Amino acid sequence: MVDASTSAHGDLTLTNLTKSFGEFVAVDDLDLVIPQGSFFALLGPSGCGKTTTLRMVAGLEEPTSGKISIGKTDITFEKPYKRPVNTVFQNYALFPHLSIYENIAFGLRRRGVKDVDKQVQNALELVELTHLASRKPNQLSGGQQQRIALARAIVNRPALLLLDEPLGALDLKLRRAMQIELKWIQTEVGITFVHVTHDQEEAMTMADTIAVMNEGKIEQMGSPADLYDNPRTSFVANFLGQSNLIKGSIVDSSGGSAVVDIFGTKVGLAQDRNHAHDSSVLLGIRPEKIRIQPAGTAMHGNILEGGVISDASYIGVSTQYQVEMPWGQELMVFEQNDDGTPPLAKGDAVVMSWEPIFTFGLAGDQDATAGSEANPDSE
C-alpha cells in the first residue's frame, strides 16, 4: 500500500491526455502541469471535459491515451486506492452508515495508520466540527457535510486533493463563506488543490491559476487577473465576466500600441494585448471599464461617439446601460453610482471613453458570442 504522505510528491503532469467515449472526445490531447502546492481551477461549461479530466487523475476513469504523473511517478493506470490522491465528491459521497468520525477515519484505517484518533480529531478541528463526531451524515446540514467531505480527504495528507464542484449544492451565502474557508484551509495545509467548477466567480475567488476548458481543450491558462484583463479568445472573454467585442481592423501596428479602426473611429490597443493573427480584430472592452457621459462632454483615452442609451437598469452599486451604436451593435456599460449625478436615462445621446490600456484584441475570425450563452448555473 502506498504511503501517501511520503511518496509521489511533486507537480501533477498531464501529457497528451485523451479520453473518448465512443465517437465523443471528452478530453482532447490535454497537456497540463499543475505545480505542487498551488490552488488550481479547471473552469468550463458543463460537458467541457473538466470532470472527466479530474476522474482520470483520481483513477476513476481510464485514459484512452496519454500519461498522468505526480512528480516522477507515472500513475496513469494505477488503481484509485494506490494513488496519493483524494477527492471531494460533488455530492460529498459520505458513507451514510458510518458516523462522521468513522467517515474521516476511513482512509487512515485502510492505510493502517497508527494514531488514527489524533489525526481525526485534528481534521475535525480544522473544519471546526469536533462536536459532530458521533453523528451520522444525514443529521448534518449541507455545509457541514461539505466540510466533513473535505476533512475526510485532507486527513490523508494526499499529494493532490481533487474537488469536483464541491460547493455546487450549497446556497449562495454559504458558498461564499466556504470559498474563503477552502482557500484558507489550502494555505494552511499546503496540499495541491485541483478544483473543478463551472462557476467563474468561484474559480476566481479561490484559485491561483485557472485553466479555462472548452470542448476538451484548454482555451487559456493563467492567473485570474491575467485571464480577465487579457483574454486570448472570445470564449474566455465571454465566459469569464462579460465583454463588449467590436469588429475592427488594425490600420497601424508600427508603434507599441496598435491603431484599430472600428466603424470609422480610431482607438489604441496595446501590442501585448493584441492576439489577432492579421488586421481583422475583435476589439474587446469590459463593461465596467467604460466611462459614460452625455454627448458633447470632453473625454480622453479611447473615445466612442454617437451612442444612444437603449436601456438603463439601476442595480444599487452600479447602473447598467445598454448603448446602441450607429452600426447597430449594443454595448454594455456598468457605471459605478459614485459621483452623485443622476443616472442617464433611456434615449439619452452619450459619449463613451476608456483607457487604451484596458483594450484587448482577439482574432477577428472567431465567433464573438462564444462562451456567452453558457449558463453558469447549469450542469
Added chain:
Amino acid sequence: MNKATRWFSRNLIRIYAVIGFAYLFLPIVYTFVFSFNDSKKSNLVWVGFTLNNWKNPCGAPDVCNALGNSLKIGVLATFFATILGTLMAFAMGRYAFKGRSVVNILIFLPMATPEIVMGASLLTMFISFGFNPGFWTIVIAHVMFCISFVVVTVKARIASLDPRLEQAAMDLYADERETFRRITFPLVAPGIAAAALLAFSLSFDDFIITNFNSGDVNTFPKFVYISAQRGLPAQANVIGSSMFLIALIIVLVGQFVGRKRAGVR
C-alpha cells in the same frame, strides 16, 4: 344536519381507514380469538374460553411434526435462495453483459407462472429424473420460486446505491474487497434481510407447489388443508397466531433497528 355533514366530510379519510384496516385484520383477529376456543372436534363455532390450546400447541396429532418440517424447509430454502439470489442481483445490477435485458425479463417468469402449473411440472421433472418426492424435492422447489423474489428485492436496493460511495471508498485506499466489505455489503444488507424474510414467508406458507412435490412429508399448510376437511383443531389457530405475532415482532424490531441505523432520533 349541516354540522353532521361537516363532521362526516372532515373525518371521511379516518372512517375509510378504519373500514380498510378492519377488512384487513378481521380474519387475523378471528384466528386469534378462536385459538382460545374450547372446541372438541371442529373449531368452527365458539364453545367457550380456554388456555389449553396455547398450553399444549402440539396437542393435535402430527401438527408439530408438520410445523417442524415447514420451519426446516423454510430455513433451508431461505438460506440457498438468498445466497443465490443475492449473487444474481449483483451480477444483474452491477455488470453489463450480453443478454442482461433478457435475463431481467426471464427472472420475472417464475413469479408470473401459475403455481399450479409450476407444481405439476416440477413433479413431472422430479419423477423423470428418478427423484422420489420428499423433503429435499420440496426444498429444491421452494429455492426455485423464492430466487426471483430475492433477486428483484436485492436488485432494487443495489440500484438505489450511489456508485460514488464505492468510488469514494476506493479513493480512500480501500481495495475492491475492502470496499465490498465496508461499504457495498453493509448498505445492501437491509435489502438482503428483507429478501430473506420474504423468501421465508413464501416458503413457509406455500401449499400448491409443496402439495405436488412432497410425497408423504407433511408441512404445516398441508396439515391445515387436510385437517380442514375433517375439522381443524384449534392448535392450528395457535400456531397461525404465533407466526403472526413473531412476524409482527420481527417487523417492529426491523423498524427500530432501521431507524437507529439511519440516525433518526
